[in-house]
Amino acid sequence: xxxxxxxxxxxAVCFFGDGALGQGLLYEVMNMASLWNLPVIYVxxxxxxxxxxxxxxxxxxxxxxxxxxxxxxxxSVDGQNVQAVYDTAKKLxxxxxxxGGPQFLLCSTYRFTGHHVGDVNREYYRSKQEEQLWKTExxxxxxxxxxxxxxxxxxxxxxxxxxxxxEAEMKKAVQFAMDSPYPAVDKVDQDVYA
Amino acid sequence: MPETMLETRELTLGAAIKEALVEEMRRDPTVFILGExxxxxxxxxxxxxxxxxxxxxxxxxxxxISEAGFAGIAVGAAMTGMRPIVDIMFGDFIGLTMDQMFNQxxxxxxxxxxxxxxxxxxxxxxxxxxxxxAQHSQSLHAWMCHxxxxxxxxxxxxxxxKGLWKTAIRDDNPVVIFEDKMxxxxxxxxxxxxxxxxxxxxxxxxxxxxxTIVATSSMVEVSLDAAKMLEEYDISAEVIDPRTLWPxxxxxxxxxxxxxxxxxxxxxxxxxxxxxxxxxSVIAEGxxxxxxxxxxxxxxxxxxxxxSPPLEDATVPTPQMVFxxxxxxxxxx
Numbered sequence: 001x002x003x004x005x006x007x008x009x010x011x012a013v014c015f016f017g018d019g020a021l022g023q024g025l026l027y028e029v030m031n032m033a034s035l036w037n038l039p040v041i042y043v044x045x046x047x048x049x050x051x052x053x054x055x056x057x058x059x060x061x062x063x064x065x066x067x068x069x070x071x072x073x074x075x076s077v078d079g080q081n082v083q084a085v086y087d088t089a090k091k092l093x094x095x096x097x098x099x100g101g102p103q104f105l106l107c108s109t110y111r112f113t114g115h116h117v118g119d120v121n122r123e124y125y126r127s128k129q130e131e132q133l134w135k136t137e138x139x140x141x142x143x144x145x146x147x148x149x150x151x152x153x154x155x156x157x158x159x160x161x162x163x164x165x166x167e168a169e170m171k172k173a174v175q176f177a178m179d180s181p182y183p184a185v186d187k188v189d190q191d192v193y194a
Numbered sequence: 195m196p197e198t199m200l201e202t203r204e205l206t207l208g209a210a211i212k213e214a215l216v217e218e219m220r221r222d223p224t225v226f227i228l229g230e231x232x233x234x235x236x237x238x239x240x241x242x243x244x245x246x247x248x249x250x251x252x253x254x255x256x257x258x259i260s261e262a263g264f265a266g267i268a269v270g271a272a273m274t275g276m277r278p279i280v281d282i283m284f285g286d287f288i289g290l291t292m293d294q295m296f297n298q299x300x301x302x303x304x305x306x307x308x309x310x311x312x313x314x315x316x317x318x319x320x321x322x323x324x325x326x327x328a329q330h331s332q333s334l335h336a337w338m339c340h341x342x343x344x345x346x347x348x349x350x351x352x353x354x355x356k357g358l359w360k361t362a363i364r365d366d367n368p369v370v371i372f373e374d375k376m377x378x379x380x381x382x383x384x385x386x387x388x389x390x391x392x393x394x395x396x397x398x399x400x401x402x403x404x405x406t407i408v409a410t411s412s413m414v415e416v417s418l419d420a421a422k423m424l425e426e427y428d429i430s431a432e433v434i435d436p437r438t439l440w441p442x443x444x445x446x447x448x449x450x451x452x453x454x455x456x457x458x459x460x461x462x463x464x465x466x467x468x469x470x471x472x473x474x475s476v477i478a479e480g481x482x483x484x485x486x487x488x489x490x491x492x493x494x495x496x497x498x499x500x501x502s503p504p505l506e507d508a509t510v511p512t513p514q515m516v517f518x519x520x521x522x523x524x525x526x527x
Binding site for chain 2: 021022023024052057058059124183187188189
């Protein structure tokens with residue numbers, strides 16, 4: 001809305017999971033975005049699970065058809081394929097930025113871990129084999145790394161180096177957080193109001 | 195608690211709630227549960243674990259993440275012969291159900307001149323200190339109390355939870371039950387079988403003469419701890435649990451206030467514009483000439499519940515806070 005009113009060329013990209021498809025609000029805003037030709041990309045990360053429930057139990061009909069019903073064009077893409085997501089997203093963003101109105105991008109993906117930290121025993125809603133398959137066969141980082149090597153853009157040694165650098169940085173960040181003191185209690189009402 | 199001839203045994207709060215639901219679903223085939231992750235998952239706190247095995251997926255029904263939609267479906271089902279139980283895993287999400295609850299469920303009986311009834315129960319959680327941050331830790335029961343047509347239930351013990359739940363399911367009105375998510379493991383003696391507790395009857399959890407502490411839900415335990423601390427100062431505190439906020443047992447609160455002349459009200463909702471304000475006001479109006487001091491309110495701080503543990507702990511009432519307020523009220527601080 002602000003992008004349209006201010007004419008600043010911005011595009012809003014709205015990310016949500018397949019679980020959020022259950023929320024009526026999505027259909028209210030897609031209707032308005034389409035009516036008012038707003039530059040919005042609705043990105044649905046379909047990871048198959050609404051918390052602990054498979055989406056075959058929660059989604060009726062076809063997802064892209066829902067968007068189409070509001071006059072919002074959509075495309076689906078393999079969410080584990082970095083290049084495909086980039087290319088399709090760019091196309092949709094360019095269209096929205098050029099005044100083409102809202103667009104819908106459906107990415108097929110997976111949630112590698114639980115819905116939250118306590119969601120450890122997941123076998124009552126999905127098998128360990130399924131999780132393993134996605135992690136070993138369909139990890140987007142692995143797939144993209146293989147592609148970079150195939151295209152001779154990077155070699156294994158360089159990618160391994162990047163991986164260990166990132167891991168070290170993350171480890172450092174976690175350590176920093178663990179070593180930092182908790183905030184003082186008198187900070188409790190900081191930032192309640194602007 | 196009313197005298198009962200039923201046998202008792204120890205159950206957790208969670209098990210007592212489940213027992214009430216199981217018994218009522220066996221008794222009445224129109225009772226069914228719907229909500230997110232209620233079936234195989236048995237809800238996020240596992241309170242309903244195993245119920246789908248006994249009652250099947252038609253009566254323990256997993257929904258999409260569509261709170262407004264399934265609350266509305268429950269209202270319609272309740273009007274047409276069923277007794278639905280709507281499960282909202284975090285009370286923080288009741289906002290999503292609100293139009294169905296306060297404009298539909300709460301008003302249909304009145305606006306139809308008593309022709310339509312809405313016998314449904316909405317269960318939600320409340321309570322902080324689980325490190326679940328600002329959107330999963332609130333105690334928003336005051337919202338539901340504000341609207342005529344809804345009944346609001348706040349069990350503090352396993353026995354009360356069972357008895358109030360069974361009454362709620364048999365009530366012909368929309369009832370909202372808030373359960374403290376931190377207390378599902380709380381143990382207590384629970385009567386077997388037909389244990390029903392009427393709405394609008396407060397329970398004196400501890401008798402005392404010098405000070406009345408009116409507390410709801412988990413704040414009952416907090417207040418009982420504070421009452422124990424006060425013994426060392428020779429202050430005898432009476433702790434009263436209204437058990438249902440609407441209907442409210444005003445008489446018991448006022449009588450206790452007249453007897454002790456000093457009152458603290460403790461509720462985990464936000465301190466401003468909340469349940470405490472109503473309880474304090476009822477007591478002030480009913481016992482004004484017997485009070486030695488204004489009624490003291492203790493509630494959650496007027497900030498979003500923080501994620502950081504020491505900050506979160508500072509925002510909700512503790513035994514120490516109640517203890518200190520009591521000392522001050524009795525002129526011993």
